[in-house]
Amino acid sequence: MRRTPTLSLLTITITSLIFLSLFPRTQSEVITLTSDTFTDKIKEKDTAWFVKFCVPWCKHCKNLGSLWDDLGKAMEGEDEIEVGEVDCGLDKAVCTKVDIHSYPTFKVFYDGEEVARYQGSRDVESMKTFVLGESEKAAAKALESDKEL
Numbered sequence: 001m002r003r004t005p006t007l008s009l010l011t012i013t014i015t016s017l018i019f020l021s022l023f024p025r026t027q028s029e030v031i032t033l034t035s036d037t038f039t040d041k042i043k044e045k046d047t048a049w050f051v052k053f054c055v056p057w058c059k060h061c062k063n064l065g066s067l068w069d070d071l072g073k074a075m076e077g078e079d080e081i082e083v084g085e086v087d088c089g090l091d092k093a094v095c096t097k098v099d100i101h102s103y104p105t106f107k108v109f110y111d112g113e114e115v116a117r118y119q120g121s122r123d124v125e126s127m128k129t130f131v132l133g134e135s136e137k138a139a140a141k142a143l144e145s146d147k148e149l
Contacts, residue, residue: 030072033084038094041084043112046142048081048135050108050118050127055089058103070124081135110138 033041033051042049052068054061072083088095088103098107098114106118108131116134120126 029076029083030069031082031084033086033091033094035091035093038086038091039112041082042109044082045111046080046139048108048110048115048131048138050075050081050083050106050131052083052085052104052106053088053095053098053100054085054104055087057089061104064104064122067122067124067127071127074124074128075131078132080139081131108134108138110135111142 031041042051050071052064054064068083068085075081075083086094088100106127107114108116108118115138116130118127118130120130
């Protein structure tokens with residue numbers, strides 16, 4: 001019995017799909033935000049969103065390489081912090097709404113409000129330290145506001 005290439009390819013594909021389903025991706029990696037999802041996501045209660053706004057043609061965005069994905073992986077385990085990105089070429093309405101005029105731009109949102117803009121070094125450790133500090137300040141401020149009510 002001779003094995004056909006199509007059958008072998010089908011077998012490999014099915015095996016790959018089964019393997020991938022056994023090891024799902026973790027939740028804390030970079031989440032693509034769009035016009036349909038942006039507002040709802042950044043309004044998630046008690047959650048900080050660190051969002052990169054970029055366009056595919058920007059050389060500075062391209063120079064980031066895997067930095068944003070590496071940051072997403074580094075933030076795994078931080079339950080109240082999400083890392084997101086918006087392609088301003090595809091979702092101009094989102095970028096206009098949050099006042100984006102240059103690329104890349106990095107902003108932190110907490111409970112639907114912009115709380116900080118990142119302008120520091122472009123390395124994982126600096127960005128992680130920044131978002132951890134800003135999210136802690138925003139959470140403390142929100143807790144204080146809740147107590148006053």
